[in-house]
Amino acid sequence: MAIGEVSHTGNMKIILLFGLVAAVLAEVKNFDGEKVFRLMPTTDDHVLLIKELANNVKLDFWRPDSVDLVTIDMAVDFHVPLAHTDIVYTMLQQSGMKMGVLIEDLQAEMEEHLDSRDINPRAHSYTKYNTWDTIQAWIASISSSNPELISRQVIGNTYEGRPMNVLKIGRKSSSTKPSIFMDCGIHAREWISTAFCQWFVKEALSTYGTDSEMTSLLNQMDVYVLPIFNIDGYDYTHKTNRMWRKTRSAQSGSSCIGADPNRNWNAGWCTTGASPNPCSDTFCGSAPESEIEVKNVADFIRRNKSSIKAYLTIHSYSQLLLFPYSYTFALAEHHNELMAVAKGASNVLRSLYGTEYTSGPGAATIYPAAGGSDDWAYDLGVKYSFTFELRDTGRYGFLLPESQIKPTCEETMLAVKYIASHVQKNLY
């Protein structure tokens, strides 16, 4: 082949590549000038007004998870599309409701929250919000370079065909060890959650053999880590819409995409705090486990039910440590023990940087919501079932700056190790 032809092909490739980059860039949703409001409804009229606004304007609820969950005396955070900012602001002002602006310009905040100073291109960064491609490469390399402590298995593919890898961390044993299952990134936009699972794996590997608590844990137990649960959604938040929450599955009879993977479990499914409307951010799905990612994880936990003693699921934001139940106000059979563990874990978490957590059963502590993974795991027989809602309490919300990844992960590690240690002491 002549040199000219090679270079011509090369040019064509470059031109094609630029074309692709331009096409991808063009698709990215822009949030210039869009605001996030914080409201404090204190009367039924206030709640009614919020519901009316939500009926007429596409509000993106940050907290609670949807408009249906709004009640009086609760902090309500939502993001308003630019075209409706003025009317929403005016109506709220006229209502006399206590309100403030959490984020003045969502696009600016989105750019500012990527403030990591970690620029070493050779090492995986644990203080950045990594893309799915980067995390996928990390999963492969960290498991192959630590074969004595990590093994990995693909538990199935996502809706769009991405492999769901579970890392099993622990000293190799010929017999089945008791275990803990932990997942991150059920909700796509909760990036700090995904960062935590990577941090946990790094810490487990680097402190095994020096930290007595971690060494004992990994000698006696295995920890299964699913670094990203909702990979399709996570990839979408990086490439197209930073505020995406749900899965990316097509829904029959609707042009809306995805279901809420934390409303899709067979635990009081869709009875409360979840929506049957495919366009809602808390859509429960067409049936329990309709979302393939939920089915894959549920199948894995069912298969390993006899060994799994604890289930931990990491979300953000609000600084909460929750346990069953969320689908009912009834107290869990092990309520007192779970409450004591949650309080102990919150105390040890606070000891590092003073971060305050609230703990308790989901329904009573925030609001009733059915179809959550923690309730499902608990009813399956996994007694130590906890949901973390990491930093913060709303200043940055889902846009927690990268500079907070390290302290957030450090304090969360203390709480996770506290729970693990309790589980280890109470193996049955």
Ligand SMILES: [Zn+2]
């Ligand atoms: Zn979440």
